[in-house]
Amino acid sequence: MTPRTLTLDSENPDPDLLREAAGIVTAGDLVIFPTETVYGIGTVHGMAGAREKLAVAKERPADQPFTVHIGSLEQLDSLVTEIPDRIRHVIDTFFPGPLTVILPDGSDSGVGVRCPANTIARELIQLTGPLIASSANRRGAAPPLNCKAAVDSIGSEVGIAIDGGPCKVAEASTIIRFDSRGAFEILRQGLITRSMISKALGEFRVLFVCTGNTCRSPMAEALCKQLIADREGVPVEGLSSHGYHVESAALYSGGGPASEHAVTVMGEMNANAKEHVSRQLNHEMLESADLVLALAPNHLEGIRHACQGENEILDKLFMINPTGVADPVGGPIEIYRSCASEIKNAIVHQWLERIVKP
Known part of the structure; x- marks a missing residue:
């Protein structure tokens, strides 16, 4: 089944349409939404059954972590109680932007956080609260760079799709992991390089x-x-x-x-x-x-x-x-x-x- 698709201006999205989409998402449905890198599929972080629903759509194990997408740095504080100054400086430098930061939270995997440099995504997430999300494609398929490709790949699993035009960066985000001492490793190299992160850390x-x-x-x-x-x-x-x-x-x-x-x-x-x-x-x-x-x-x-x-x-x-x-x-x-x-x-x-x- 093809989901309803809302077409929004990438710089000035219609607030009424955003509220409509947010209502569908907070009611428990999955959403396809644009970011600057690829189109994502997401659901409300912390909602009962949400992780399992997203895992089924992505054909991934339910215990495999998803990145938490935030709409503002204020939402970050609700996810992690204490962020060392060193890590906070990297976040302040590159958020919003194509960087996923895995923060130590006491678990083995940590919590991955990203703030997209996409107005539609951030304004949607401001309305829904943080979303757990991944690229809007089936397992093994290429990440989609426009809404049609995302809908064709995984649209049958979602309640609403948002078309914000083609992705502007069209490259996967860099993923870095910090340990409890503040040391970092790059898990996936994207537009933001190790050298750029090192400079931000002084x-x-x-x-x-x-x-x-x-x-x-x-x-x-x-x-x-x-x-x-x-x-x-x-x-x-x-x-x-x-x-x-x-x-x-x-x-x-x-x-x-x-x-x-x-x-x-x-x-x-x-x-x-x-x-x-x-x-x-x-x-x-x-x-x-x-x-x-x-x-x-x-x-x-x-x-x-x-x-x-x-x-x-x-x-x-x-x-x-x-x-x-x-x-x-x-x-x-x-x-x-x-x-x-x-x-x-x-x-x-x-x-x-x-x-x-x-």
């Missing part, structure tokens, strides 16, 4: 890259951490809690610790590479970093070749200094000392002011 990630991640880049990592810690007046171990993340990686990692001379020289310079273990560079590291520093021209070119056309990575990729730093591997400790001094000078004079918060 975080800065630096990644040093060399050949094997046993000599140059571990020393760069250790020195950079110590320089930031000294500037901020905090211990190295406390950098992450102040929003600084410094890492290093290899183009060709064979595993293993930093070289003996590298560890010794770092100790001489009041830095620490004793616990370092070589890591293989991967795409996720490059995406999450705010600044990628190659230790030599071949490292720079290797990353450029692997990331052709990915301007978001290429725009934050630089060489640590104009000429690069020669590999000290196999040389005497004096070569390592000279290498470390060159790295430190480059960080201090070219990069530290860019990394440290004003």
Whole structure:
């Protein structure tokens, strides 16, 4: 059975038609409604049997969580009693918008919350209260980008459909999960990137890259951490809690610790590479970093070749200094000392002011 469809102006929806739709939804029916990303199907959060009804329509297990859609930040406070300032800042920055935030609520899964950047959706939800919702398609089908596609896919399950025109973003929302400590992971990458979220949190990630991640880049990592810690007046171990993340990686990692001379020289310079273990560079590291520093021209070119056309990575990729730093591997400790001094000078004079918060 095809549901009744209300056609509304996406910027100035008719309030009488919205109230009519809200009445149908609060009476227990499902609704198809537009968001900026895809068309959704939803029902009133907390209503008896609502979750089960939505799960049947979506052909999903009843215990699989749905995202709670809100029409305003005031509605968020009714869902989660306490939101840490760190998480609240991300919400204030990106809501309304294409971001789903999974908040810790004491359960294993947490509660996923989204505030759509779509006037129809928000005004509807202001009338109905928060909706649990998902994309308006059957399991395995593509998320619909217009009302007709949503009705064709899942319209027989709903009491009302709202046509607000085609979705403007037409890309799935980014999904991030915060743990109780405020750390986050991206579960699905959408329009909002890890780098954008890190900036909203006041975080800065630096990644040093060399050949094997046993000599140059571990020393760069250790020195950079110590320089930031000294500037901020905090211990190295406390950098992450102040929003600084410094890492290093290899183009060709064979595993293993930093070289003996590298560890010794770092100790001489009041830095620490004793616990370092070589890591293989991967795409996720490059995406999450705010600044990628190659230790030599071949490292720079290797990353450029692997990331052709990915301007978001290429725009934050630089060489640590104009000429690069020669590999000290196999040389005497004096070569390592000279290498470390060159790295430190480059960080201090070219990069530290860019990394440290004003």
